[in-house]
Amino acid sequence: MLQSIPKKLLKQIRQLRQKKFRHEYGLFVISGLRAVGLALESDTLRPKYLLVEKQQMAILNQLPAFNGEAIYALSPSEFEYISDEKTPQGIALVAYLPEETLSQITTLPGQLIFLENINDPGNFGTIVRTAAWFGWPLILLGTNAIDPYQPKAVRASAGAIARVKILRDISLKTLTQLKTQNHYKVIGTTVHEGHTLPAFKPQPSEKYLLLFGSEAHGLSGEAAQLCDLKLTIPKFGTGESLNLSVAVSLFLYQFTALNSKRDNGEN
Numbered sequence: 001m002l003q004s005i006p007k008k009l010l011k012q013i014r015q016l017r018q019k020k021f022r023h024e025y026g027l028f029v030i031s032g033l034r035a036v037g038l039a040l041e042s043d044t045l046r047p048k049y050l051l052v053e054k055q056q057m058a059i060l061n062q063l064p065a066f067n068g069e070a071i072y073a074l075s076p077s078e079f080e081y082i083s084d085e086k087t088p089q090g091i092a093l094v095a096y097l098p099e100e101t102l103s104q105i106t107t108l109p110g111q112l113i114f115l116e117n118i119n120d121p122g123n124f125g126t127i128v129r130t131a132a133w134f135g136w137p138l139i140l141l142g143t144n145a146i147d148p149y150q151p152k153a154v155r156a157s158a159g160a161i162a163r164v165k166i167l168r169d170i171s172l173k174t175l176t177q178l179k180t181q182n183h184y185k186v187i188g189t190t191v192h193e194g195h196t197l198p199a200f201k202p203q204p205s206e207k208y209l210l211l212f213g214s215e216a217h218g219l220s221g222e223a224a225q226l227c228d229l230k231l232t233i234p235k236f237g238t239g240e241s242l243n244l245s246v247a248v249s250l251f252l253y254q255f256t257a258l259n260s261k262r263d264n265g266e267n
Contacts, residue, residue, distance in 0.1 A: 005051070005072040013051070013094060014082045019147045022097065028149035030161065031085065031092040033059060038159035039093050040064040045162050046096040053079045053090030063091075084151050097149060102140075102167050102174065108182055109137055110207045111255060114175060116142040116223050117214040118244070124148060125156020126245035132160035134252040140170040172222050175209075179226060184209040186227050188219055189251060191241050194230030202255045210251055215244045 015021035016029050027048060030039045039045050040063055047068035052060060054073050079088055113136060118124055124146050131139055146153060148166045157164075179186055184207045188194070202208065211227065213219035224230070233242060233250055242250075 002052075002057075002071050002073045005074055005078065009049075009072075010074075010078060010082060013049075016094070017084055017151055019150065022147070022149055026097050026099075027094050028097055028154065029082075029092055029094055029151060030154055030159070031083065031151075032089050032155070032159075033062060033091050035155070035157075035159035035162075036091050036093045037063055039095060039162040040066060042162035044098060044100075044165060047093055048096060049094040051079070051082070051092040051094065053088075056090035059089075059091050068093075085155070098165070100165065100167070102170065102178070105138075105165075108178075111136055112138055112140060112178075112184065112209045113248070113252075114140040114142065114170065114209060114211045115145055116211065116219060117217065118142075118145045118212070119214070120244070121146060121150055121152035122156045123215075123243070123245045125153045125158070125161070127248050128153075128157040128164050128166070129160040130245065130249045130252055132157075132163045134256040136164070136252060136256075138165045138167070140175070141166060141168045143169050143171055172220075172226065175223075176226060179209060183207060185229070186211060188224055188227030188230040189213070189247065190218060190224075190230050190232045192232065194232045196234045197231045197251065197254055198234070200229075200231055200254070208255060210255070212244065212248060212251075215241060 012025060013029065016025065016027055022028050030036055040047060047066060049068060050066045050071045051074055052071065053076055055076065057073070079090060113131060115127070128139065141148060148168065154161050178184065186209045188211045211219055211223055213223065233247060
């Protein structure tokens with residue numbers, strides 16, 4: 001049943017732009033028709049409120065069933081008040097922040113991504129989108145990494161934030177335990193050293209943990225010491241480095257495509 005939104009709740013939803021309020025309320029916002037649709041189909045996200053602009057009511061017919069607490073109809077000015085977008089689509093979902101921890105995951109995937117000191121929301125959102133595309137279901141974030149549920153990062157994921165599990169505040173000590181206890185082969189990504197990515201052939205029998213550092217500084221010395229092997233993308237032209245999300249895309253393609261070929265009996 002559609003309701004008018006209380007002013008207090010409207011203010012609280014606007015406050016979710018800020019990290020401290022996202023953590024205080026345990027909520028974040030997903031905006032846009034496609035992203036909201038993917039979130040409502042997700043088994044991992046719990047929806048709380050669905051927000052729709054009054055002039056966009058027909059958009060509700062394009063969405064999966066909503067099983068949250070309430071659907072609120074907002075005026076154009078109210079929707080503009082809560083949105084940080086220049087041209088919002090008039091549909092948004094307020095969902096609970098995922099609370100799952102590493103210790104609660106009973107079966108870890110055979111291929112993992114760890115992001116150290118990643119702070120660009122556009123890069124991060126694109127990495128989440130790429131991970132979903134290639135079927136990597138879990139991303140680990142280091143202790144100094146981005147808040148993955150800030151609006152720009154969520155928007156850049158194009159809805160994939162609802163399809164990929166993201167575990168925050170993973171220390172290098174925890175990463176070391178993960179490597180030892182679960183027998184992952186740790187691959188460090190570098191700009192200037194290591195074996196070239198095209199020459200590396202992932203083995204289906206191996207479990208891999210890929211480590212990516214920031215564009216500016218790469219992996220820390222401590223993270224680099226965890227690596228069993230370092231790989232780099234060869235440069236054939238000019239430039240100091242690749243955009244991080246582009247580099248992650250190339251790595252995920254290499255690891256996913258080669259393993260897929262082997263699974264299908266191809267050489």
